[in-house]
Amino acid sequence: MRLVIDDRWIGPHGIGRFAREVIARLPPGLSMPYGLGPSSPVDPVWTALQLARFAPDVYFEPGYNPPLAGRTPFVFTLHDLIHLRIPEEASTAKRLYYERIVRPAVRRAYRVFTVSEFSKREIVAWSGAAPAQVEVVGNGVSAGFTADGPRFALDRPYFLYVGNRRPHKNVRRLLAAFAASGCAGEVALMLSGAPDVDAAAWVRAAGLDDVAVRFAGPIAEARLPDYYRGAMALVIPSLYEGFGLPALEAMACGTPVLASDRSSLPEVLGEAGVLVDPEDTRAIGAALKHLAQDEPLRADLAARGRTRAACFDWDTTARRVFVALESAARTRRSR
Numbered sequence: 001m002r003l004v005i006d007d008r009w010i011g012p013h014g015i016g017r018f019a020r021e022v023i024a025r026l027p028p029g030l031s032m033p034y035g036l037g038p039s040s041p042v043d044p045v046w047t048a049l050q051l052a053r054f055a056p057d058v059y060f061e062p063g064y065n066p067p068l069a070g071r072t073p074f075v076f077t078l079h080d081l082i083h084l085r086i087p088e089e090a091s092t093a094k095r096l097y098y099e100r101i102v103r104p105a106v107r108r109a110y111r112v113f114t115v116s117e118f119s120k121r122e123i124v125a126w127s128g129a130a131p132a133q134v135e136v137v138g139n140g141v142s143a144g145f146t147a148d149g150p151r152f153a154l155d156r157p158y159f160l161y162v163g164n165r166r167p168h169k170n171v172r173r174l175l176a177a178f179a180a181s182g183c184a185g186e187v188a189l190m191l192s193g194a195p196d197v198d199a200a201a202w203v204r205a206a207g208l209d210d211v212a213v214r215f216a217g218p219i220a221e222a223r224l225p226d227y228y229r230g231a232m233a234l235v236i237p238s239l240y241e242g243f244g245l246p247a248l249e250a251m252a253c254g255t256p257v258l259a260s261d262r263s264s265l266p267e268v269l270g271e272a273g274v275l276v277d278p279e280d281t282r283a284i285g286a287a288l289k290h291l292a293q294d295e296p297l298r299a300d301l302a303a304r305g306r307t308r309a310a311c312f313d314w315d316t317t318a319r320r321v322f323v324a325l326e327s328a329a330r331t332r333r334s335r
Helices: 014-023 043-054 092-108 117-127 169-182 197-205 226-228 247-253 265-267 283-291 295-309 316-332
Strands: 003-005 059-060 076-079 111-114 133-135 159-160 188-193 213-215 233-236 257-261 275-276
Touching: 003 043, 003 265, 014 117, 014 316, 043 059, 059 316, 092 117, 111 117, 111 316, 117 133, 159 169, 159 226, 159 283, 169 188, 169 283, 226 247, 233 247, 233 283, 247 257, 247 265, 247 295, 257 265, 257 283, 275 283, 275 295, 283 295
Parallel strands: 003 059, 059 076, 076 111, 111 133, 159 188, 159 233, 188 213, 233 257, 257 275
Antiparallel strands: none
């Protein structure tokens, strides 16, 4: 199988983790040249030109940037439709890209991969593609995310938030909920990343200080399991997620998870987490207080979370990807 792979997505983010773990498990292939960044609006043209030059049996794209045209069978990955579903994160350029590039590619592709049944329903409804055209390959848990190992320690117990602070992540409401929970005197809320102007303003608006809210700064992936293990619980109150990888990683580390009851998160957590309306600040605050005060509940969630996380693994994801790639390659060779 002559395979071209786009490994330009590999990096410290959700698509980057998916790309790295899956590509590492596939047969060796030719990497897409680094002429442009994969998120460039003109990358689909660049990609089409490279595929015309290399003429592989199949092309694997772990992100949302399909080739604009060409004869090479390809598969690409739509993790979610967040650029269309969250108004604050949309733009005319992004909408045009999805309408003119992505939607036609969904129909041209040999297969479209996604990571949850929620995302599949979204993609099928938006694109008009047949359900069989969109395949859920899922996500997995990287090897370092286990319950055994070092635990990060503060001077007090802490809730942990891991992720960026874009509008769909709902961090502003999380801070208000933490203030309303009454936990701030004894428990801290730790946010990954460095403080920025918006986050500092949200902390002040919630009446919190730098003792109640801590900023971890950039957390290296090798240290991330330590932060999960040390936390009283992970909080992921997103308004929209295509999967929610931090929730899965936290469960694998034996950390209870408090999550939004929307989009993909109930699907990922199953019966192993606490779900709450992400727009109800009082409900989030009450759930935080309950978790802080109920040690048996935390122990039960930790056990159920480890069992749930064991249902997801990168070998299974990569095997699903490989089967589709091999089938697409056979189609090319039989022409």
